Amino acid sequence: MLQILKAVAALLLGIGIMNLGNSLLGISLPLKMEAAQYSTLVTGVIMAAYFGGLLVGSIYGKRLIGAVGHIRTFAGLAAVMAAVALVHPLLFDAVTWALLRFISGFCVAGLFSALESWLNERSDNTTRGQVLGIYMIVNYVAIVLGQLMVNLWDLDGMEGFMVASLLVSLSLVPVVLARIKAPDLSDSKPLPLRQLYAASPLAPVGACVAGAVMGAYFGVGPVVARQVGFDVLQVSVFMGSVITGGLLSQWPMGRISDRFDRRTVLLVVLTLAFLVAGGGVATRTFADPFPPLMVVGVLLGVTMTTIYPICVAQAFDYIERDRYVAASSGLLLSYAVGSTAGPVLSALVMGAMGPHGFFAYIAACMAAFAAFVLYRMLARAPLPPDLQEHVVSLPRMSPAASELDPRIEPEEPAAG
Numbered sequence: 001m002l003q004i005l006k007a008v009a010a011l012l013l014g015i016g017i018m019n020l021g022n023s024l025l026g027i028s029l030p031l032k033m034e035a036a037q038y039s040t041l042v043t044g045v046i047m048a049a050y051f052g053g054l055l056v057g058s059i060y061g062k063r064l065i066g067a068v069g070h071i072r073t074f075a076g077l078a079a080v081m082a083a084v085a086l087v088h089p090l091l092f093d094a095v096t097w098a099l100l101r102f103i104s105g106f107c108v109a110g111l112f113s114a115l116e117s118w119l120n121e122r123s124d125n126t127t128r129g130q131v132l133g134i135y136m137i138v139n140y141v142a143i144v145l146g147q148l149m150v151n152l153w154d155l156d157g158m159e160g161f162m163v164a165s166l167l168v169s170l171s172l173v174p175v176v177l178a179r180i181k182a183p184d185l186s187d188s189k190p191l192p193l194r195q196l197y198a199a200s201p202l203a204p205v206g207a208c209v210a211g212a213v214m215g216a217y218f219g220v221g222p223v224v225a226r227q228v229g230f231d232v233l234q235v236s237v238f239m240g241s242v243i244t245g246g247l248l249s250q251w252p253m254g255r256i257s258d259r260f261d262r263r264t265v266l267l268v269v270l271t272l273a274f275l276v277a278g279g280g281v282a283t284r285t286f287a288d289p290f291p292p293l294m295v296v297g298v299l300l301g302v303t304m305t306t307i308y309p310i311c312v313a314q315a316f317d318y319i320e321r322d323r324y325v326a327a328s329s330g331l332l333l334s335y336a337v338g339s340t341a342g343p344v345l346s347a348l349v350m351g352a353m354g355p356h357g358f359f360a361y362i363a364a365c366m367a368a369f370a371a372f373v374l375y376r377m378l379a380r381a382p383l384p385p386d387l388q389e390h391v392v393s394l395p396r397m398s399p400a401a402s403e404l405d406p407r408i409e410p411e412e413p414a415a416g
Contacts, residue, residue, distance in 0.1 A: 014175040016142045021167030023146025028160045030222040044347025047219030049098040053105025055336035061110035074114045078172050081107040085165035089158045140247040144240040151233050196330045200318045202376050204334040206311035209369045211338025213304050219343025227355035238297050245301020253306040261382040262314050267373050273303035274366040280359030
């Protein structure tokens with residue numbers, strides 16, 4: 001384990017620092033807009049622009065790296081992202097902020113294409129699973145800490161934006177100073193969604209639904225918490241509770257899904273998420289909603305964050321191994337489409353129902369997908385558990401992460 005950590009320490013440090021800055025910026029913006037009395041819909045559209053940029057960046061980021069090289073691209077995108085963080089407080093305008101969020105999303109997709117490819121370069125067949133596990137823990141911890149950092153400064157000041165910019169800039173240092181060769185960024189085209197749907201209809205639909213609820217959580221979650229009466233500390237703790245629940249549930253839920261019909265497990269997960277979200281709606285009657293919403297947050301994290309990895313495994317159950325990377329890319333695009341729509345759709349529901357409409361939106365997504373799962377259970381016989389692929393939790397930042405998946409057998413180099 002120590003040798004594995006030594007091989008990827010510089011990259012993980014860079015990833016952790018970048019996620020700290022990105023997470024701090026991600027929670028600061030909706031809080032700032034809520035304080036300025038932006039409508040929930042406007043906030044949702046602005047925050048959705050980030051996921052739109054992530055979607056475009058996941059498609060075109062590799063082309064940029066192929067054109068100018070990985071080091072130049074990485075340094076250039078990090079510099080742009082750091083600058084964008086500082087522009088937010090200087091130009092407090094809805095249209096400008098939407099553009100800035102789109103640029104940030106594009107930069108993040110390109111940056112993580114390089115970072116995740118480097119991680120793959122530094123691991124081999126025997127260590128990729130462990131590297132991926134460590135990477136996921138670093139991701140989750142950095143996101144939670146970044147959200148908590150919002151409490152260190154007054155939202156009216158520029159300090160939070162300055163620190164976010166500083167962290168993104170500092171993430172360059174361990175990466176560019178590491179003695180690592182250029183990663184292989186050969187273009188891996190996604191499996192066409194029509195073919196992916198034909199192989200496993202449940203997978204792309206589930207990936208899109210997972211994106212729709214997680215995009216809503218990151219986009220308007222802080223606004224929900226403020227509108228129900230939380231202070232900034234409580235907002236950050238509530239946001240962190242969902243990520244904490246996700247961190248705790250990935251391994252046990254994956255093992256359960258490997259032992260039973262995956263669709264049955266998914267149906268149970270969706271039912272639990274529906275009930276938990278319903279409990280979130282019911283908290284409108286509580287004089288102090290913070291304790292029950294903390295429980296709701298953790299349980300939503302336990303359930304919602306497991307939908308995507310189960311759907312990836314479901315797709316892998318029905319396609320050939322040499323198409324795993326392409327399928328992962330296609331599912332990531334489905335997730336990105338859902339996450340782009342999520343903040344806007346949830347904001348529309350909140351406009352009609354108030355802040356607790358956020359939980360009604362999640363409940364509706366879970367119910368709709370559960371109905372589709374039931375339909376698929378009637379349409380196709382279950383696959384024996386011994387023929388199922390294992391569930392593996394994957395990051396959802398760029399298609400390059402799929403190459404770290406221990407289920408994927410890397411191509412052997414051609415004999416020369």
